[in-house]
Every structure is written in structure tokens, then in C-alpha cells.
Amino acid sequence: MQESHVTLLDGTPVFIRPLKPEDVTLYPDFLADVTSDDLRLRFFAPMREVSPAMIDRLIHYDPVKAMAFIAIEEATGRMLGVVRLHDDPDGDTGEFAILLRTRLKGHGLGWLLMKHMIANARDKGLHTVRGQVLSENSTMLRMCQELGFHVADDPVERGVKQVTLSLEDLPELTN
Ligand SMILES: CC(C)(COP(=O)(O)OP(=O)(O)OC[C@H]1O[C@@H](n2cnc3c(N)ncnc32)[C@H](O)[C@@H]1OP(=O)(O)O)[C@@H](O)C(=O)NCCC(=O)NCCS
Numbered sequence: 001m002q003e004s005h006v007t008l009l010d011g012t013p014v015f016i017r018p019l020k021p022e023d024v025t026l027y028p029d030f031l032a033d034v035t036s037d038d039l040r041l042r043f044f045a046p047m048r049e050v051s052p053a054m055i056d057r058l059i060h061y062d063p064v065k066a067m068a069f070i071a072i073e074e075a076t077g078r079m080l081g082v083v084r085l086h087d088d089p090d091g092d093t094g095e096f097a098i099l100l101r102t103r104l105k106g107h108g109l110g111w112l113l114m115k116h117m118i119a120n121a122r123d124k125g126l127h128t129v130r131g132q133v134l135s136e137n138s139t140m141l142r143m144c145q146e147l148g149f150h151v152a153d154d155p156v157e158r159g160v161k162q163v164t165l166s167l168e169d170l171p172e173l174t175n
Contacts, residue, residue, distance in 0.1 A: 001119055005074075009108035012073065016116050019068035019082060024059050026070070026079035031055075033101040041137050042099045044160075061086070067094075067124070069116055071109055080104055083113040085121055085129065093128040094121050098140075105139070114147055122167045129165045132157070 003017045031050055039047050050058075061068055061084065068084035081100035088095065096117055100109055121129050132154060133140045141151055144163040148170070154160035 001116070001123070004116055006112050006116075008104075008112075012107070013075065014080060014109065014112070015072045015074050016069050016113065017072070018063075019059065019061075019070045019084075021059050023070055023079065024055060026072075027055050027059075030079040030082075030101060033103060034099065035102045038099065038102050038105075041134055041140070042097060044132070044134065058082075058084070067117070067120055069113065069120070071100075071113055081109050081113055083117045085117050087126070092126060093130055094126050096129055096131045110140075110143060111147075114143065118147070118165065118167070118170075122170060127167055129167060131163045133161045133163055135159050135161055 003015070006014050006016060008014060027050075036046070036048050039050065043050075058068075066084060066086040068082060070079055071081040072078065073080050079101075081098070081104065083096060083098040085094040085096045087093070096114075098110060098113055098117075100113075118129060129149075131144070131149075133144065133151075135141075136159075141161060141163070144165075145151060147165065149163040149165045151161050151163050154162045
């Protein structure tokens with residue numbers, strides 16, 4: 001299930017598929033619609049914009065050690081969000097990150113992208129998905145809890161939560 005056609009809570013049809021190098025052209029329009037607050041929640045550092053060098057790194061991931069999925073609005077072809085998962089060196093665990101267009105928050109896309117990533121992580125044979133979430137990011141922490149993640153203080157970084165989901169014995173994932 002690398003690709004999936006889904007519908008947002010407001011009825012918008014969306015196509016989720018693996019992120020490709022050609023999608024670099026979709027990033028400027030996408031990032032223009034992401035607030036600096038949301039960039040900080042995603043990258044943990046104040047930033048007004050994402051540099052071309054960083055976009056290049058985000059686009060050119062190693063498909064053996066990472067996966068990334070883009071959500072495209074079917075009607076317009078515009079990029080609405082992206083989720084990624086990078087394997088730890090142990091090969092059992094992957095670390096995720098997710099970012100959406102700010103105006104689209106609360107429409108159910110974050111939920112759908114997380115489920116898509118989790119299902120693909122399980123298909124790949126990973127045992128655990130983990131992420132770091134700022135303690136103030138209550139939407140993300142609540143969503144992680146509803147998805148079954150265990151939430152705990154990060155052992156190293158203050159103000160950061162470590163969220164962990166065991167993929168073993170996970171109930172069947174439905175949208
Ligand atoms: C965090 C983020 C990804 C959340 O995405 P979102 O699309 O706004 O969230 P959703 O609309 O999918 O979910 C919102 C709520 O609906 C629930 N929900 C959505 N779809 C659902 C479904 N099909 N079934 C059940 N619950 C659902 C979620 O659990 C959540 O519940 P809540 O009302 O208790 O909060 C998004 O806000 C974002 O990009 N933030 C900036 C970057 C960031 O914070 N990244 C995370 C750091 S790794």
C-alpha cells in the first residue's frame with residue numbers, strides 16, 4: 001500500500017504516494033502555505049523558510065533506509081502534506097516527521113498520513129516507529145495517543161516528548 005486514494009473529513013479527494021525527486025517543484029508553493037510556527041514544530045528550530053539545500057536533502061532520501069509519502073490534492077495537483085520515516089541504524093526502528101499546509105490542519109490529513117506511514121513501516125518489517133514532539137504540540141501528542149503511541153519525556157532534550165509505537169500485535173489499521 002505504497003499508494004492510496006483517501007478523502008479528507010471535508011470530502012476533499014487526496015492521493016498519497018511515495019515522494020519523488022520531481023516533487024521538488026511542488027515544495028515552494030507548499031512551504032509558502034506553512035507558517036513559521038509550524039516549521040518550528042516540525043524542525044525544532046526557529047526558521048522563516050526552508051533552504052533549497054534542505055529541500056534537496058528532504059527530497060533525495062535513500063529508499064532502502066527511509067520512506068516518504070506526499071499527499072496531493074487530486075483536483076489541483078497541489079502538495080498538501082508530507083510524512084517521512086528514517087530507519088535507525090539498528091534496522092528495527094524508524095523515526096517519523098510530518099508537516100502539512102497550515103490551512104489544512106484539523107481536516108484529518110495528519111491522521112491519514114500517519115496511518116499510511118505506520119502501515120508501510122509494518123509492511124517493511126520494522127518493529128517500532130518513534131518520533132520527537134515538542135511538549136507544547138498538543139495536537140500532535142493527542143493524535144499520537146489516539147494512534148496508540150506511548151508518550152514519555154525525552155531522556156535527553158528538555159521540552160521534548162518521545163512518542164513510541166510498537167508495530168507488533170498492532171490491530172488492523174483502518175481509516
Ligand atoms: C501535527 C499535524 C500533523 C496534525 O495534523 P492534522 O491534519 O491537523 O490533524 P488531524 O485533522 O488529522 O487530526 C485532528 C484530530 O482529528 C482526529 N482524527 C482525524 N481523523 C480521524 C479519523 N479518521 N478517525 C479518528 N480520529 C481522527 C485526530 O486524532 C485529532 O483528534 P483531536 O480532535 O483529539 O485532536 C499538523 O497539525 C501539522 O502539520 N503541524 C505542524 C508540524 C508538526 O507539528 N509536526 C509534528 C512534529 S513531528
